[in-house]
Amino acid sequence: MTTAEAAPETATNGQRSDVLLEVENLKVYYDTDAGQVKAVDDVSFTLQRGERMGLVGESGSGKTTMAMALMRLHKPPAIIAGGTVKLDGVSILDLNEEEMRQTRLRDIALVPQGAMNSLNPVYRVRDQIVDGIKHHTPKGEMPSKSIVAERVVELLNSVGLDASVADMYPHELSGGMKQRVALAVATSLRPKMILADEPTSALDVVVQRQIMLTLEQLQQEMQASVLLVGHDMGLMAQFADVLGVMYAGHLVEFAPIDEVFENPKHPYTKKLISSLPDIQVKGKFTGIDGLPPTLVVPPPGCRFHPRCPIYNDDEDFRGEFTDLRGGLDTGLCTTVDPPLNEVEPRRWVACHLYEGGA
Amino acid sequence: MPSKYIVGRVGMFFLTIFLASTLVFFLPRLSGRDPFREKLFEEAQRGGYLEDVDEIAAALNERYGFDRPLWQQYVSYLGEIARFDLGTSQFTFSKSNNQLLAETLGWTIGLTFISAMVAFFIGTGMGAIMEWRRQNTGLLAAMAPFLMMSAVPYFIFGLVLLTVFWFSWLQAFDWELFPPYGAYDPTVEEWPDWSDFRFLGSAVWHATLPALSIVLVSLGGWAMGMRGMMVTTKGEDYMLQAEAKGLPDNVRFYRYAIRNSLLPQLTGLALQIGLIVSGVVLVEIVFTYPGVGGLLVQSIRNSDYPLIQGIVFVLAFCTAVTTLLLDMIYPLIDPRISYSGN
Numbered sequence: 187m188t189t190a191e192a193a194p195e196t197a198t199n200g201q202r203s204d205v206l207l208e209v210e211n212l213k214v215y216y217d218t219d220a221g222q223v224k225a226v227d228d229v230s231f232t233l234q235r236g237e238r239m240g241l242v243g244e245s246g247s248g249k250t251t252m253a254m255a256l257m258r259l260h261k262p263p264a265i266i267a268g269g270t271v272k273l274d275g276v277s278i279l280d281l282n283e284e285e286m287r288q289t290r291l292r293d294i295a296l297v298p299q300g301a302m303n304s305l306n307p308v309y310r311v312r313d314q315i316v317d318g319i320k321h322h323t324p325k326g327e328m329p330s331k332s333i334v335a336e337r338v339v340e341l342l343n344s345v346g347l348d349a350s351v352a353d354m355y356p357h358e359l360s361g362g363m364k365q366r367v368a369l370a371v372a373t374s375l376r377p378k379m380i381l382a383d384e385p386t387s388a389l390d391v392v393v394q395r396q397i398m399l400t401l402e403q404l405q406q407e408m409q410a411s412v413l414l415v416g417h418d419m420g421l422m423a424q425f426a427d428v429l430g431v432m433y434a435g436h437l438v439e440f441a442p443i444d445e446v447f448e449n450p451k452h453p454y455t456k457k458l459i460s461s462l463p464d465i466q467v468k469g470k471f472t473g474i475d476g477l478p479p480t481l482v483v484p485p486p487g488c489r490f491h492p493r494c495p496i497y498n499d500d501e502d503f504r505g506e507f508t509d510l511r512g513g514l515d516t517g518l519c520t521t522v523d524p525p526l527n528e529v530e531p532r533r534w535v536a537c538h539l540y541e542g543g544a
Numbered sequence: 545m546p547s548k549y550i551v552g553r554v555g556m557f558f559l560t561i562f563l564a565s566t567l568v569f570f571l572p573r574l575s576g577r578d579p580f581r582e583k584l585f586e587e588a589q590r591g592g593y594l595e596d597v598d599e600i601a602a603a604l605n606e607r608y609g610f611d612r613p614l615w616q617q618y619v620s621y622l623g624e625i626a627r628f629d630l631g632t633s634q635f636t637f638s639k640s641n642n643q644l645l646a647e648t649l650g651w652t653i654g655l656t657f658i659s660a661m662v663a664f665f666i667g668t669g670m671g672a673i674m675e676w677r678r679q680n681t682g683l684l685a686a687m688a689p690f691l692m693m694s695a696v697p698y699f700i701f702g703l704v705l706l707t708v709f710w711f712s713w714l715q716a717f718d719w720e721l722f723p724p725y726g727a728y729d730p731t732v733e734e735w736p737d738w739s740d741f742r743f744l745g746s747a748v749w750h751a752t753l754p755a756l757s758i759v760l761v762s763l764g765g766w767a768m769g770m771r772g773m774m775v776t777t778k779g780e781d782y783m784l785q786a787e788a789k790g791l792p793d794n795v796r797f798y799r800y801a802i803r804n805s806l807l808p809q810l811t812g813l814a815l816q817i818g819l820i821v822s823g824v825v826l827v828e829i830v831f832t833y834p835g836v837g838g839l840l841v842q843s844i845r846n847s848d849y850p851l852i853q854g855i856v857f858v859l860a861f862c863t864a865v866t867t868l869l870l871d872m873i874y875p876l877i878d879p880r881i882s883y884s885g886n
C-alpha cells in the first residue's frame with residue numbers, strides 16, 4: 187500500500203515525459219454466449235500531457251468500452267484480452283486492486299454522462315466530494331474539518347457553483363448543477379487525466395456549452411489530459427486538440443483535429459466529415475449509410491470494406507480518391523486487416539490506401 | 545404550521561384505525577348468531593334443564609346492549625373505543641377486556657418485535673452479502689433451505705420445530721433442549737418478575753422455539769427482497785461513479801449499495817407488519833404461548849363479540865402505530881422524502 191502511494195510521487199518528481207497516456211494493442215472483448223464481441227480490438231495511441239483528445243465513432247464502435255477499460259472499470263462479461271495501458275509510466279493493467287483504487291480519482295478521474303444519476307441520492311453534495319478525498323488520504327493525515335470545508339467551497343466555486351450547494355442533496359439540483367458537482371468531484375484531487383464519456387449528452391445546448399467551458403478551464407488550470415467521448419463533431423472541433431475515430435472496435439484514424447477536418451484520410455472519416463452540415467455551427471454526428479458490422483465475426487480484411495466508398499467505387503467519392511485508388515490493391519481490403527500506421531507525422535490511419543506511400 | 549407529510553401520515557393512521565374498528569364491529573355480527581343463547585343452551589343441555597333460557601338470554605343481551613339497533617351499538621362502541629375502553633367479555637366476567645389484554649399483549653408484542661427484527665436484519669444482511677459477493681456461490685447454496693422454509697406458514701413450521709425438538713429422538717436422550725409451551729417456568733411462584741435475571745433467562749429460553757419458527761420462515765423472504773434491491777442498486781450510475789471515485793469496497797457496500805437498498809426494504813417491513821402479527825398469533829397457539837393468540841381463539845370459539853373486537857382492535861392499533869413510526873422515520877433516512885413535502 188505504501189509503495190503504491192509513493193510510486194506516483196517519484197514518477198512526477200522524476201523526469202517528466204511529455205507522454206501521459208500510452209495505449210498499446212489494447213483488446214477488450216465481451217465473452218458472450220454468442221461468441222466474443224471484440225468491442226476494442228488492437229487499439230494503440232498516445233496522448234500528451236495536457237492534451238485534449240476527442241473520440242468519435244458510431245454507436246457500438248467501442249468508445250465506452252475502451253474508456254472504461256482505461257480505468258479498469260469494465261464489468262463482466264468484458265475482459266481485457268491483451269495490450270498495455272500506461273498512465274504516466276505506470277502500467278495500469280498490472281496494478282493490484284488497492285493500487286488501482288488509489289489511482290482512480292487521484293490520477294485518472296471519470297466525468298459521468300450528463301444528467302445521469304451519478305450522485306448517491308442519500309448524501310449531501312459535501313459528503314460526496316469529501317468521501318473521494320478522504321479515501322485517498324492516508325489515515326491520520328486528513329486535514330481538519332474547516333480546511334476540508336474550505337476545499338469543498340473552493341472546488342464548488344471552481345465549477346461555477348455557489349458554496350451553499352454543498353449542503354444540498356442531489357434531488358435538489360438541476361441536471362447542469364449535478365454535472366458541475368461531478369466535475370468538482372472529478373477534479374478534487376487534481377488528476378493527471380480526465381475521462382469524460384458524453385458528459386453533456388441529455389443536457390440542453392446552453393448548459394452543454396457552459397459545462398464544456400468549465401471543463402476546459404479546469405483542464406487548463408490543472409494541465410490535465412482529457413479524453414472526451416462524444417457524438418457532437420461541433421463540440422469536438424471546439425474542444426479537442428487531437429481526434430480519434432473508432433470503427434467497429436478499431437481506431438481507424440488519429441490525428442490533430444484541424445488536420446482531420448481539413449483533410450480526413452480514412453474513407454470512413456471522409457464520409458463522416460462530408461456528412462456534416464457545418465462544423466463550426468454545430469455538427470451533430472449523423473453517421474453514414476449502412477449498418478455497423480457485428481463485432482463477433484467482423485468482416486474479413488478491413489472491417490469497413492462493406493461500406494467503404496473506395497472499395498465499392500462509390501461515384502460520389504471517385505474524384506477525390508481516384509489517384510489513391512489507382513495504387514490500391516482492393517484484394518487486400520477483403521483479406522488483410524489494415525494496421526494503424528503513421529502515414530504522415532502525427533497522422534495515423536488504418537487503411538490500405540496509404541500503405542504504398544508510407 | 546404542522547408539515548403536510550406528518551398531517552398526511554397521522555390522518556392515514558386514524559383512518560386505518562377507524563376502518564379497522566368498524567370492520568371488527570360488523571364482521572362478527574354478520575354471522576347473526578346469539579352467543580348468549582347458544583351458550584345457555586349448551587349449559588342447559590349439559591345440566592338437563594331447559595327453562596328460562598330465552599328470558600335469561602334476553603336479559604343478558606339487554607345488559608350488553610345487544611338488543612339495541614345496530615347503529616346505536618356501533619355509535620356507543622366507537623365512543624368506548626375512543627376512550628380505549630374495550631368493554632367486557634361476554635363470558636370472562638372476572639376481568640375487563642382491558643385487563644385481559646394487558647396480561648397477554650406484552651408477550652405478543654415482545655415475541656413479534658424481537659423475532660421480526662432478528663429476521664429482518666439477518667435476512668437483509670444475508671441478501672445484501674449474497675449479491676455483493678456474487679462470486680461466492682456457497683452463500684446462495686446456504687440460502688436454499690431458508691427459501692424453501694419461507695413457503696411454509698409460521699405455525700406449520702412451529703409444529704415442525706416442536707416435532708424436531710420435543711417429541712422426537714431427543715426424548716430418547718432425555719434432553720429438554722427447548723420447552724414446548726409457556727412463556728416461563730411456571731413452577732417458580734414469584735414469577736413473572738422482570739427484575740430477576742433468571743426469569744429473563746427462562747423467558748428467552750421459552751420464547752426460542754416460537755421465535756425461531758417466525759425467524760426461520762421469514763428470513764428467506766427478506767434475503768430475497770434485499771438481494772433484488774441490491775441488484776437494482778448495483779446497476780445505478782452512482783455505483784459506477786463510486787468505483788470511479790476510488791472508494792474502497794466496504795464504503796461502496798455500506799454507504800452506497802446497502803444504504804440505498806434499505807429504503808425499499810423498510811417499506812416492505814412496514815407493509816408486512818400486519819401479516820407478521822397475524823402469523824405470530826397462530827404461532828402462539830401452537831406453543832401455548834400466553835399472548836393474545838390463545839385469547840383470540842377462545843373468543844372466536846365463543847363468538848365473544850366484545851373480546852374479539854378488543855383483541856383485533858388492539859392488534860390493528862399496534863400495527864398502525866408501527867407503520868406510523870416507520871413513516872416518521874422514513875424522511876430521516878431518505879432525503880428525497882421530506883416532512884414538508886407530501
Ligand SMILES: Nc1ncnc2c1ncn2[C@@H]1O[C@H](COP(=O)(O)OP(=O)(O)OP(=O)(O)O)[C@@H](O)[C@H]1O
Nearest residue numbers: 216218223225244245246247248249250251252481
Ligand atoms: N455487456 C455487454 N455484453 C456484450 N456486448 C456488449 C456489452 N456492452 C457492450 N457490448 C458491445 O460492445 C460494443 C461496443 O459498445 P460500447 O458501449 O463501447 O460502444 P460505444 O462506442 O460507447 O457506443 P455509444 O456511442 O452508443 O455509447 C457494442 O457492439 C456492444 O454491442
Ligand code: SF4
Nearest residue numbers: 488491494519537538
Ligand atoms: S482498407 Fe480498403 S476497405 Fe478499408 S477503408 Fe481503406 S480502402 Fe476502404
Ligand SMILES: [Mg+2]
Nearest residue numbers: 249250251383
Ligand atoms: Mg458509449
